Amino acid sequence: MTNITKLFNQEILPETVIVLYGKPDRDRTDKYVELMQVNEDAELVNAHPLTLSESVELAKCFSSLKPLANNFGNCNGVFPATVLKIDTRPAGNVTWYTKPKSVFMHFQQSSDIPSGKAKIPALVWKANQRKLSVFALKDGKRPKENTELYHAPFFNVYSSGEVCMGTTSLKTLAKKTLLPFMQEWERLFFDSVFSHALNNYTDDKSGQCVWKSLVNSKEKFPVDMLKKNHLTIKNIL
Template identity: 35%
Template sequence: MQNITEQFEQGYYPVKALLLYRSKLETRSFYLEAFDIEKKTGKPINAHPLAENKLTMLSKALLTKEKKQQDYLMPKGLLPANLLSLNTQSGVVLWYTPAQEQSLFFKDSLTIPCGKAQVPALVWKASKCELQLFALSDDGKPDIKTPLYYAPFFNTAKSGNVCMGTVQVGITESSSLEEFIGAWETAFFNSYFSHLNDQHQPVKGNIIQLWQSLMDSGKPFPIGLLTTSSLTIQQLL
């Protein structure tokens, strides 16, 4: 997954403060005063009325942020046919993709050639910074009782969580639902597969030999080699 620790460790310090006064006589009459913050002591200094142009800039900035938050995960049109669940409060999306041919990339150490191969139908569960991935036994739209199989890829854990390393997914606070889904699919298939997580074996048999046999072969993915998880769609909701 993308390392966001630095964003929390970079630190912030106050530079401005706003103080709102309300009239004792009129409950709807307000006065806004601005303060600079003395960097060494952190104390407010230089009290002055907030200029009208600064107030306008502040208002626009707040409205822009609110608009971006309102746009986040909103569909551009009708809901996508492959959408299974959408929770705008938690920012979590659940969708599926049918079996298809995809370009796949592997680290040289795996001795698997990069190229194109057929992958099975997949179920994706994602937030802005985390992805879980599972496989399906057929292309039909899953329901809550549909059993899930482990995604037959490197970089995946038994929980379904995908290790994305330092890959930039490219989701913003105003990304639409379609952009969100597209960004995750692109980031996953454009990343390099490199390792097995926690000794998790996602397929029956040797996964290296499996992908060596599938790359640029045109053969459908052998569903019989998928291994079952203990989860169903209902447990992802």
């Protein structure tokens, strides 16, 4: 509280406003940058084009910022529309969703399920650089806070949603920016061998038979078979 009180006692006032002008139908790099000063009455004065010396000072200011704790907090371009939340703190994570699609799935031979392409339901993913959790959705619409989640109907997934990645190396995730980070987690998940039933869904015979009938077929995943885990999006954000 002592440290916070000191911060409250420090007077911080606006000094400068930078305005970026551009036309929606023009190239995104075609911009006009204007700088305005803020006087004692909080009025914007002395508007003028950003000078070279002011640009240098601005660059110095940005370069003094601490880097993000996780590289996945960086994004080269527009943020993917599938992202639901990003937490860039050291213990932070990314939460995103994917629509129903076909993927190649690898099953252990002892499971008596052939490897091949199968259609999967919409999924919600939550990951940091060390851990992944996966949940299922009943439709491919962008989920809201109150959207219900279901157990992900895969082997190697605990009832909590956390994925057992076995001996899979996660070194490739360390320097990935946002979109490559998400894509790499999805690749690692589906490139792994689905081998062990870790929850009630995939442990029962009906759950295993679903994949046996879906692999190498054109059938959609039967979302009515998904089992509720009594969580919503809000619970995992």
